[in-house]
Amino acid sequence: MFQEFFSNSTLLAWPLVGLLLSVAFFVGVLAFVFLGLRDRTRIHELASMPLDSEETVESRDGIRGGQTGRAS
Amino acid sequence: MEATNTQMKTVVYDDAIVRAFSTITVVWGVVAFLLGVIVAAQLSFWQANFGLEWLSFGRLRPLHTNAAIFAFVGNGMFAGIYYSTQRLLKVRMASDLLSWANFWGWQLVIVCAAISYPLGLTQGKEYAELIWPIDLLVVVVWVVFAVNFFWTLAIRNEKNLYVAIWFYISTIVTIAVLYIVNNLQLPTSLTHSYPIFGGVQDALVQWWYGHNAVAFFLTTPPLGLMYYFMVKAAERPVYSYRLSVVHFWSLIFLYIWAGPHHLLYTALPDWAQTLGMVFSIMLWAPSWGGMLNGLLTLRGSWDKLRTDPVIKFFVVAVTFYGMSTFEGPLLSIKSVSALGHYTDWIIGHVHGGALGWNSFMTFGILYWLVPRLYGTKLYSTKLAELHFWVGTIGILMYVVSMWVSGVSQGLFWRALDAEGFLKYPDFIEGLSNSTAMYHTRLLGGVLFFLGSFLLVYNLLMTARQGKPVTVSVQVPARRPAADRESAWQLLTSAPMMFMMGLIVLSIWFGAAGSMLSPVLLALLIVISVAMIISYGLQQKRWGHWYGLIERNALVFTLLALLAILVGGAVEIIPTVMASNKVPLQITEQMIAADPALAETAKWVQKPYSPLELAGRDIYVREGCYLCHSQMIRPFRHEVLRYGEYSRMEESLLDHPFQWGSKRTGLDLARVGGKYDNLWHYLHLMDPRQTSPASNMPTYKHFKTATVDAAVITHRMAVQVKLGVPYTDEDLALAGQRYASQAELITDDLAAKSVTLAPNSEMTAVIAYLQRLGRGPQPLEPAPPAPIPAAAPVTIAPETTEAAPATPVAAGN
Numbered sequence: 001m002f003q004e005f006f007s008n009s010t011l012l013a014w015p016l017v018g019l020l021l022s023v024a025f026f027v028g029v030l031a032f033v034f035l036g037l038r039d040r041t042r043i044h045e046l047a048s049m050p051l052d053s054e055e056t057v058e059s060r061d062g063i064r065g066g067q068t069g070r071a072s
Numbered sequence: 073m074e075a076t077n078t079q080m081k082t083v084v085y086d087d088a089i090v091r092a093f094s095t096i097t098v099v100w101g102v103v104a105f106l107l108g109v110i111v112a113a114q115l116s117f118w119q120a121n122f123g124l125e126w127l128s129f130g131r132l133r134p135l136h137t138n139a140a141i142f143a144f145v146g147n148g149m150f151a152g153i154y155y156s157t158q159r160l161l162k163v164r165m166a167s168d169l170l171s172w173a174n175f176w177g178w179q180l181v182i183v184c185a186a187i188s189y190p191l192g193l194t195q196g197k198e199y200a201e202l203i204w205p206i207d208l209l210v211v212v213v214w215v216v217f218a219v220n221f222f223w224t225l226a227i228r229n230e231k232n233l234y235v236a237i238w239f240y241i242s243t244i245v246t247i248a249v250l251y252i253v254n255n256l257q258l259p260t261s262l263t264h265s266y267p268i269f270g271g272v273q274d275a276l277v278q279w280w281y282g283h284n285a286v287a288f289f290l291t292t293p294p295l296g297l298m299y300y301f302m303v304k305a306a307e308r309p310v311y312s313y314r315l316s317v318v319h320f321w322s323l324i325f326l327y328i329w330a331g332p333h334h335l336l337y338t339a340l341p342d343w344a345q346t347l348g349m350v351f352s353i354m355l356w357a358p359s360w361g362g363m364l365n366g367l368l369t370l371r372g373s374w375d376k377l378r379t380d381p382v383i384k385f386f387v388v389a390v391t392f393y394g395m396s397t398f399e400g401p402l403l404s405i406k407s408v409s410a411l412g413h414y415t416d417w418i419i420g421h422v423h424g425g426a427l428g429w430n431s432f433m434t435f436g437i438l439y440w441l442v443p444r445l446y447g448t449k450l451y452s453t454k455l456a457e458l459h460f461w462v463g464t465i466g467i468l469m470y471v472v473s474m475w476v477s478g479v480s481q482g483l484f485w486r487a488l489d490a491e492g493f494l495k496y497p498d499f500i501e502g503l504s505n506s507t508a509m510y511h512t513r514l515l516g517g518v519l520f521f522l523g524s525f526l527l528v529y530n531l532l533m534t535a536r537q538g539k540p541v542t543v544s545v546q547v548p549a550r551r552p553a554a555d556r557e558s559a560w561q562l563l564t565s566a567p568m569m570f571m572m573g574l575i576v577l578s579i580w581f582g583a584a585g586s587m588l589s590p591v592l593l594a595l596l597i598v599i600s601v602a603m604i605i606s607y608g609l610q611q612k613r614w615g616h617w618y619g620l621i622e623r624n625a626l627v628f629t630l631l632a633l634l635a636i637l638v639g640g641a642v643e644i645i646p647t648v649m650a651s652n653k654v655p656l657q658i659t660e661q662m663i664a665a666d667p668a669l670a671e672t673a674k675w676v677q678k679p680y681s682p683l684e685l686a687g688r689d690i691y692v693r694e695g696c697y698l699c700h701s702q703m704i705r706p707f708r709h710e711v712l713r714y715g716e717y718s719r720m721e722e723s724l725l726d727h728p729f730q731w732g733s734k735r736t737g738l739d740l741a742r743v744g745g746k747y748d749n750l751w752h753y754l755h756l757m758d759p760r761q762t763s764p765a766s767n768m769p770t771y772k773h774f775k776t777a778t779v780d781a782a783v784i785t786h787r788m789a790v791q792v793k794l795g796v797p798y799t800d801e802d803l804a805l806a807g808q809r810y811a812s813q814a815e816l817i818t819d820d821l822a823a824k825s826v827t828l829a830p831n832s833e834m835t836a837v838i839a840y841l842q843r844l845g846r847g848p849q850p851l852e853p854a855p856p857a858p859i860p861a862a863a864p865v866t867i868a869p870e871t872t873e874a875a876p877a878t879p880v881a882a883g884n
Contacts, residue, residue, distance in 0.1 A: 021638060032618060
């Protein structure tokens with residue numbers, strides 16, 4: 001069916017290139033993530049980055065107190 | 073702004089810019105919703121156009137969409153990005169000056185849009201309507217934003233780049249590419265231009281842009297914000313960081329290919345349609361991966377759903393994201409698109425995303441952010457709860473009514489009787505059937521609009537009960553050391569070389585037109601997997617390599633850019649190359665040299681006459697393409713209703729293309745010759761004269777506004793530079809031909825007791841409409857068409873004066 005669909009087209013290579021690229025890309029991303037990022041501690045660190053802040057909040061009247069990511 | 077001591081330094085965040093963007097987000101949000109209510113009312117009650125050309129649906133609709141996308145969501149995006157980027161990188165934005173230039177420049181763009189659209193100044197391309205001087209302003213502002221952002225990245229005090237930052241990077245680079253390519257144009261004046269692409273090329277580039285404006289302006293920024301603000305609101309780390317990485321890369325790589333799904337069953341080449349469809353379906357996976365990652369981040373915090381309106385808004389927003397990203401791929405399946413395309417289903421789909429995902433995400437962020445920016449608590453949780461419920465009900469009324477209306481329209485249009493003919497040949501009957509749903513949509517929109525006032529009041533009172541606060545953080549005085557490996561060493565590492573090689577090899581095969589056998593394909597994949605596994609066995613090297621990419625902003629940006637360029641290149645380059653092979657002109661000398669060209673010559677598209685071009689520019693100016701398509705799909709029911717299906721060569725000379733994406737009215741691809749000039753005149757003066765149930769605005773101003781033929785001659789000369797085959801003779805005789813063709817129309821009308829000036833816009837528009845679908849063939853006199861008995865025609869007494877002498881350029 002695939003060949004029939006493109007029977008009059010000289011551009012059959014392009015969908016195949018698309019297929020090849022996406023498969024290669026996806027395999028690459030999986031390898032990037034699952035082989036490169038295996039340290040659970042590091043994963044937790046990265047996942048918690050928005051919560052990792054010890055901020056000081058100051059109003060015009062002066063310091064009002066600390067504000068951490070978790071408490072905010 | 074950094075006070076240094078021996079070991080630590082204090083970084084003071086710039087939250088003034090966040091406060092400014094947050095405030096203006098609310099203001100533009102109310103405006104965008106109000107405009108939405110007005111255009112929805114115009115579809116329910118045509119009188120809501122108030123007979124004013126500046127308020128007609130075709131001019132206000134772009135204002136509504138641009139206000140919603142670029143003003144409301146855009147400013148909300150900037151607010152969120154400026155807030156989260158500083159905290160994730162533990163550094164103040166690199167330049168306050170650039171931050172404020174970004175703010176005021178963006179507001180200037182929006183004000184310019186608000187002025188230019190009602191005046192009819194447009195490029196005639198959906199979501200890219202801004203005229204070229206404003207486009208340049210957008211580019212300058214975006215560059216300012218990009219420089220400030222990447223400069224901030226360069227001076228950051230946090231070594232790692234959190235996944236939200238990844239989404240921001242992809243947004244910045246991709247929007248730059250999309251906006252510049254889709255707005256390549258040749259100006260004819262300060263307020264008018266023609267895009268360099270025409271016909272099918274323009275269609276592909278436009279929907280490559282249009283779809284990815286949704287992807288990289290309405291999806292990746294809110295996703296980045298979701299990964300920050302949802303984590304903050306839930307006080308839980310991201311459910312799966314690894315999933316977020318897969319989500320990011322898969323999403324940006326796949327999204328860029330999906331544009332052609334807006335052009336299924338059109339004259340776009342089949343291979344490009346298939347690519348668009350397949351990649352859209354593949355998008356299901358990363359989109360739902362992101363949605364699940366967002367929702368599961370709330371694990372252990374679901375109790376907050378009962379008490380915290382912020383979490384409520386986030387949960388519904390992410391749920392709508394999941395629903396929209398399910399519906400989008402579904403609509404991209406060719407057989408589903410056959411039913412849903414051009415109908416209100418698409419409007420329902422778009423608003424599920426815009427109202428449910430984008431707006432609720434923005435509302436949630438604002439409710440979380442504003443109290444913190446003013447060092448206080450939210451003024452009223454109950455009001456926020458009320459806003460949530462009013463908004464949710466409004467969205468549901470809107471979306472469900474459009475689903476019902478859209479599916480009904482699709483079924484109505486395609487219904488055939490036992491003999492195989494149209495069961496419902498009267499298009500306007502279908503529109504009448506949708507009236508109740510249009511009213512429901514309007515009610516839903518009104519609810520959503522009213523809900524926004526609750527937001528305004530609540531945030532205003534919150535700001536009033538608090539005071540602007542300054543937030544600072546202590547960071548190590550010395551910035552994290554850069555990784556020793558240079559970007560060049562990283563780019564030449566084994567995994568990078570392997571991936572680059574594979575991409576180059578694939579593109580080379582495609583460019584050479586080679587037919588890769590399945591065996592060769594399988595072999596390449598097996599080799600690639602084997603190489604990765606082999607390299608991956610050395611865990612330390614992989615971990616090191618991962619860290620290098622994640623921390624090196626420049627390399628990361630280049631890789632993201634490469635990921636988004638591949639899809640666009642594979643689809644656009646062959647289309648441009650193939651379309652350029654279509655002959656635009658075959659002369660007698662060419663036929664003498666090659667007699668076989670004589671047959672081809674019959675089908676070579678002829679450029680529009682000066683009068684027709686003037687009419688076309690007016691058609692574009694008025695936004696007629698927003699309700700009328702010019703693309704008949706190859707279905708029996710469409711061919712029966714509109715005529716032979718549209719072919720690619722018919723619109724090759726169209727700058728810009730006008731295929732449209734919605735049929736509130738009929739397709740006009742072959743309307744030429746179907747009705748006589750009087751019918752068109754009456755229809756434009758008041759559509760109810762020929763179609764009693766029509767909701768189209770009146771275009772009485774066409775009768776009095778005039779066209780300067782000299783302007784049209786200049787525009788023809790500009791089109792020559794774009795490849796439109798006007799000859800020197802065409803240009804020299806343009807004025808004369810303009811007048812003679814106009815007189816044919818005005819004489820015909822005069823014989824039917826209608827007086828019309830030859831230089832009126834009405835004459836030009838009638839000429840253009842009569843030309844549609846009759847391109848390569850010699851123009852024949854339009855046959856008289858009987859006017860429906862149900863439409864009594866009353867012709868007002870006419871005067872014989874010419875139109876006012878003040879010439880107004882056609883189009884813009």
